[in-house]
Amino acid sequence: MAARELFVFDLDGTLVHDGERGRREIPNELMRTLECLSLKADIVIATGRRYRTAKPIIESLPKMPFKILNNGIIIRNSNHEVVFKKNFDSKLAFEICKQIDGWGYLPVLVMDGDRDEMDFVIWSQKPGFSRLSIAEVVLKKAKKSAMMIHSLASLSASLHPHIIEVASIGVYEDLLELRKRLNTILPPDLRAIVVKNCGYESLSVLEIFDKKCSKWSGVEYVRSLMEPSRVIAIGDDENDYEMLKSADVSVVMDHALEHIRVLGHEVVSGPQGLVEYLRGNWLE
Structure with a gap:
């Protein structure tokens, strides 16, 4: 044939x-x-x-x-x-989240969905109004498959092996600026891309994952x-x-x-x- x-x-x-x-x-x-x-x-x-x-x-x-x-x-x-x-090392994921949060953006851990049907874990140590507004959009759309935490230590250890990428959701132009910053600190085996058309109304998503x-x-x-x-x-x-x-x-x-x-x-x-x-x- x-x-x-x-x-x-x-x-x-x-x-x-x-x-x-x-x-x-x-x-x-x-x-x-x-x-x-x-x-x-x-x-x-x-x-x-x-x-x-x-x-x-x-x-x-x-x-x-x-x-x-x-x-x-x-x-x-x-x-x-x-x-x-392809999984993402949890310790490295947490370090990147801390950096994203420190720069004033909203960090998100993306999960494989196989544990507790969890897709997104949104983390922010000191969430400002704009970040909370973005988080609400994600939480509303993802419903029960997303949660927000204010301490990485509170994330169940059982979820660590299910992390597959780190992300940030926000305005497209802001995420382009975030990518520039990340490119100066990311390990060579990771890359950051910004996807404009991601299905979140007027928001875009920056994703960090294995370069391969x-x-x-x-x-x-x-x-x-x-x-x-x-x-x-x-x-x-x-x-x-x-x-x-x-x-x-x-x-x-x-x-x-x-x-x-x-x-x-x-x-x-x-x-x-x-x-x-x-x-x-x-x-x-």
Whole structure:
């Protein structure tokens, strides 16, 4: 049997858009197009989202062999089992959190969700009004999968092995400044990226994790097992950079920043543009 092509889709800003009632969802015509595409090729999502928030969307899509989550830090198979995970040293995570807090930003420990169904631990020793406001947005959206602490010592030791990254949530321009500061102190095996389109209203997220992990490292893991004829990557944000740069064919949404947009073999406009591209190039 001839090898099939592998399509790797980002979620937020690529497949998932603001719907008519304010819900973020995959538009109907795009969903129908993906269903048609799945008959001819394999589809995988590669997202910065944690599993809990990605799962409802994953379950609405055609069945896929793998899901690349948390920017390649976690990969799950078709049965939703974890087949790859890269943890973050808890002591180092705490030190970075202290530095972020000391600079006046909101530090967040991102968990794998496998212990007490916890995804986010927000920490701030002396939270100011703006940081508390941001924390409230995260706590409201994450509901029971997030908590706020005021002392790192109060974090249960049972959660330490489940830390997968350190993050900060805030205004995009502020996080760019934070990244500049972090780049002067982070160990060489870590990197910080700022994702503009993260699904938190007007907020963005800065994420710190192992430099070897990316959406593309996740794609390489999947590719080694599936051996597709080609990889077609579709994305729009900073965490898609390696994936778009390295894929056989790259498609970029036109709202992407310029340094991301130039990576595309094709640039498409919104969900309708993506539908037209897929139908015109892969489904005729």
